[in-house]
Amino acid sequence: MDAKLRCPACLRQYQSATALIQHAESQAIKCQIRESNEYKAAVDQITGGFVDTAGRHQDHTIRYIAAAACFGEATEGFEAQVAKANVAYWTKQEKKREEMMKEPADENSW
Numbered sequence: 001m002d003a004k005l006r007c008p009a010c011l012r013q014y015q016s017a018t019a020l021i022q023h024a025e026s027q028a029i030k031c032q033i034r035e036s037n038e039y040k041a042a043v044d045q046i047t048g049g050f051v052d053t054a055g056r057h058q059d060h061t062i063r064y065i066a067a068a069a070c071f072g073e074a075t076e077g078f079e080a081q082v083a084k085a086n087v088a089y090w091t092k093q094e095k096k097r098e099e100m101m102k103e104p105a106d107e108n109s110w
């Protein structure tokens, strides 16, 4: 099974849910997922609620709790849940894109 996970913000692909969550949490990388107003929603969608934000740090960055840290990286349930949520997210995005492409009614009646 191809279990690639993609970050909703920067579209980087990850081989595991843990890697994706660590990416979302990393302060070192330039990814807009942490600056996005939709951050929490995106994380919820990716993780199916496994990860929750927990207010903000003093520097106003969003503080969040990675369930991976609680469940442990080897937790199969966590990986599966995140993978499922990620697939659901991108399936939805793909459908949205298809509808947007349909909408302009590109019927050249020339």
Ligand SMILES: [Zn+2]
Pocket (backbone or CB within 6 Å): 007, 008, 009, 010, 011, 012, 023, 024, 031, 032, 033
């Ligand atoms: Zn990212």
